[in-house]
Amino acid sequence: MADRILLVGNPNVGKSALFHRLTGVHVICSNYPGTTVEYTEGSLNVGGERVQVLDVPGTYSLTPSSKGEEVATHMIAGGGTIINVVDATNIERNLLLTLNLLDRGLPVIVALNMWDDAAHRGIRIDAAALSKELGAPVVPTVAVTGEGVRELVGKLAEAAGAAAGRGVRERSDGERWAEIGRILAKVQSLEHRHHTFAEWLGDLSVQPLPAGIPIAVVVLAATFAVVRLVGEGLIALISDPFFEGAWLPLMERLDGAIGGGILGDILIGRRVDGEIHLRESFGVLTTGVYVEFGMVLPYIAAFYLAVGALEDSGYLPRLAVMLDSVMHRLGLHGWAIIPSLLGLGCNVPGILATRMLESGRERLIAATLISTAIPCVSLQAMIWGLIGERGVRCVAIIYVSMLLAWLVLGRLLNLLLKGRSPELLMEIPPYRFPPIRVAAEKLAMRLVQFVREATPLVLGGILLANVLMLTGAFDLAAAAFGPILSAIWGLPPEAAVPLMVGVLRKDVAVGMLETLGLGDAQMVVATVGLAMTFPCAASFIVMLRELGWKGFLKSVGIMLATAAVAGAALNLSLKAAGME
Amino acid sequence: MLREKGAPIPHADRLLLLNELQPGRTGVIVEIVGGRGICNRLQAMGLCIGSRVRRVASAIGRGPVVVEARGAQFAIGFGMASRIIVEIENGGQDPPGRQP
Numbered sequence: 001m002a003d004r005i006l007l008v009g010n011p012n013v014g015k016s017a018l019f020h021r022l023t024g025v026h027v028i029c030s031n032y033p034g035t036t037v038e039y040t041e042g043s044l045n046v047g048g049e050r051v052q053v054l055d056v057p058g059t060y061s062l063t064p065s066s067k068g069e070e071v072a073t074h075m076i077a078g079g080g081t082i083i084n085v086v087d088a089t090n091i092e093r094n095l096l097l098t099l100n101l102l103d104r105g106l107p108v109i110v111a112l113n114m115w116d117d118a119a120h121r122g123i124r125i126d127a128a129a130l131s132k133e134l135g136a137p138v139v140p141t142v143a144v145t146g147e148g149v150r151e152l153v154g155k156l157a158e159a160a161g162a163a164a165g166r167g168v169r170e171r172s173d174g175e176r177w178a179e180i181g182r183i184l185a186k187v188q189s190l191e192h193r194h195h196t197f198a199e200w201l202g203d204l205s206v207q208p209l210p211a212g213i214p215i216a217v218v219v220l221a222a223t224f225a226v227v228r229l230v231g232e233g234l235i236a237l238i239s240d241p242f243f244e245g246a247w248l249p250l251m252e253r254l255d256g257a258i259g260g261g262i263l264g265d266i267l268i269g270r271r272v273d274g275e276i277h278l279r280e281s282f283g284v285l286t287t288g289v290y291v292e293f294g295m296v297l298p299y300i301a302a303f304y305l306a307v308g309a310l311e312d313s314g315y316l317p318r319l320a321v322m323l324d325s326v327m328h329r330l331g332l333h334g335w336a337i338i339p340s341l342l343g344l345g346c347n348v349p350g351i352l353a354t355r356m357l358e359s360g361r362e363r364l365i366a367a368t369l370i371s372t373a374i375p376c377v378s379l380q381a382m383i384w385g386l387i388g389e390r391g392v393r394c395v396a397i398i399y400v401s402m403l404l405a406w407l408v409l410g411r412l413l414n415l416l417l418k419g420r421s422p423e424l425l426m427e428i429p430p431y432r433f434p435p436i437r438v439a440a441e442k443l444a445m446r447l448v449q450f451v452r453e454a455t456p457l458v459l460g461g462i463l464l465a466n467v468l469m470l471t472g473a474f475d476l477a478a479a480a481f482g483p484i485l486s487a488i489w490g491l492p493p494e495a496a497v498p499l500m501v502g503v504l505r506k507d508v509a510v511g512m513l514e515t516l517g518l519g520d521a522q523m524v525v526a527t528v529g530l531a532m533t534f535p536c537a538a539s540f541i542v543m544l545r546e547l548g549w550k551g552f553l554k555s556v557g558i559m560l561a562t563a564a565v566a567g568a569a570l571n572l573s574l575k576a577a578g579m580e
Numbered sequence: 581m582l583r584e585k586g587a588p589i590p591h592a593d594r595l596l597l598l599n600e601l602q603p604g605r606t607g608v609i610v611e612i613v614g615g616r617g618i619c620n621r622l623q624a625m626g627l628c629i630g631s632r633v634r635r636v637a638s639a640i641g642r643g644p645v646v647v648e649a650r651g652a653q654f655a656i657g658f659g660m661a662s663r664i665i666v667e668i669e670n671g672g673q674d675p676p677g678r679q680p
């Protein structure tokens with residue numbers, strides 16, 4: 001038995017789903033090419049032995065043309081048994097990679113995945129005959145339910161023997177395509193059937209007019225509405241009753257037990273009109289816990305519910321087609337809408353997903369746009385929750401400012417940076433509707449991940465803010481940066497402090513801003529400034545990793561300049577409009 | 581690549597750029613004008629000389645061209661599509677999109 005197993009296949013064939021089945025390690029699967037841009041590692045028990053399993057980024061060929069494909073070719077060269085995951089609904093296209101792998105004499109076993117979907121579509125494949133034609137074991141699987149996975153593992157050992165029997169072959173891709181045609185004629189039969197509803201919808205939504213663009217607008221508006229309604233609903237029905245009915249009394253009792261002092265200041269915070277205030281007291285256990293679990297978590301759940309559905313259905317690549325022309329003006333192509341959309345949830349996965357873009361120039365533009373002009377859902381939850389109380393007008397100004405900044409900055413970067421944006425070339429997957437259970441698992445996984453990553457930062461951020469406040473470090477910061485803020489953004493010097501805390505968590509920072517008693521105009525400017533300047537520490541780290549030092553410094557410079565200009569312009573125009 | 585330099589182009593009246601192919605019509609790719617990089621990327625996705633492609637949707641302006649080939653759908657940027665030459669198949673009801 002080889003010491004490692006590689007999952008290799010075209011993009012979007014179910015590798016991540018199969019990886020999860022094999023190893024129990026949870027990974028996010030989505031219905032668009034490029035889900036796995038970084039390899040994931042896990043292990044599997046084969047006959048009492050632990051074997052390493054690697055999920056390789058999707059690749060169409062063994063001659064790399066994007067960063068993901070480069071990683072894939074490199075990993076394949078490192079040896080191991082290969083599970084070639086093939087989409088049974090589309091084996092013609094998939095078999096090119098299979099033949100490439102076989103011709104190199106590699107030990108390959110073929111997982112004929114999406115077997116359920118193929119049956120649905122009236123595609124019949126004779127797996128035994130295919131195995132004979134290829135000279136490698138072939139096992140039908142349904143990765144999302146686990147069907148066939150046990151048999152696949154059982155036949156792993158046959159791959160090496162089959163490879164020895166085949167040997168190495170030199171031929172061109174043209175010859176391989178001819179061979180594929182010959183094999184298909186023998187092993188595949190298609191039942192004649194009518195266009196399915198999903199296919200009809202698929203064709204309708206890639207045709208810009210009359211349907212495609214209206215569909216895109218409706219889908220985006222509906223997504224936004226679902227996030228707001230579900231988020232608000234969760235807060236009104238679950239989180240507020242819990243925090244006000246159970247948590248607040250508990251805090252009152254705890255405060256009594258602690259009896260004030262420094263510990264009380266840090267854990268419970270200060271009283272507002274003699275009472276503990278969940279948003280404004282600013283203790284680790286009051287505001288810290290409430291901001292994360294009471295205000296932000298409901299919106300995170302709502303966001304990933306909506307975006308998860310979009311991802312799994314396969315709509316996103318169609319949205320990319322609709323928006324390609326617009327995105328080209330920003331120096332990107334349509335595909336960049338996917339990282340941007342993910343960035344609306346959290347900038348970290350958004351920036352990571354920029355890997356699916358081909359050129360360094362595009363990755364720089366996309367990552368800079370995300371970190372500068374795309375507010376994450378944690379920040380948005382606070383904008384809706386806190387600033388929403390000041391009226392819809394304030395919220396609308398913030399959103400319009402961010403959107404304008406996104407368009408203008410993208411346009412400028414496209415004009416100023418050398419090079420051209422590359423052309424779109426992508427596969428559009430069929431619409432698929434995965435079982436509710438699979439969607440629920442994915443949502444749960446993302447929520448757990450959020451809680452695990454954000455909790456220490458939120459609680460730590462509030463702790464740090466309190467310590468700095470008690471030690472007087474804040475006054476120093478306000479004295480140092482305050483004058484600049486007052487001069488360009490028209491904010492009071494104390495606003496320097498929340499902006500600095502924003503480096504840890506933006507949601508906490510908005511909470512701090514709200515305690516400063518700012519006017520509407522100042523609050524709007526401060527929030528936009530906060531959203532545009534430094535992204536939180538976590539996105540900072542991934543930016544550095546993805547862009548390298550040079551790109552990172554460039555990107556941060558652009559971000560600061562944009563924030564300064566945008567904040568100043570907004571301040572001036574709001575003043576001119578007479579907003580207080 | 582398919583013919584001698586200077587030799588007359590066979591069926592010139594049936595040749596179109598991919599972006600000129602009308603929705604619903606089918607053509608066979610006869611030439612890809614471009615560097616190895618582009619050819620390799622297209623080839624790996626199953627879009628190579630000799631492949632039959634059916635235009636699925638029309639585009640607005642310079643939007644991407646959506647085609648179906650080998651049972652899968654692809655979106656190809658306008659610029660890239662205009663470097664792919666196809667020969668339209670006989671038997672179409674309407675005349676070719678480009679008049680001489």
Ligand SMILES: Nc1nc2c(ncn2[C@@H]2O[C@H](COP(=O)(O)OP(=O)(O)O)[C@@H](O)[C@H]2O)c(=O)[nH]1
Nearest residue numbers: 012013014015016017029030031035114142143
């Ligand atoms: N019906 C069906 N859907 C599947 C199967 N395997 C994966 N999927 C879905 O296909 C999409 C792509 O899967 P993913 O694992 O992300 O593919 P990867 O890009 O190759 O890693 C996801 O939406 C999965 O839920 C399967 O066997 N049957």
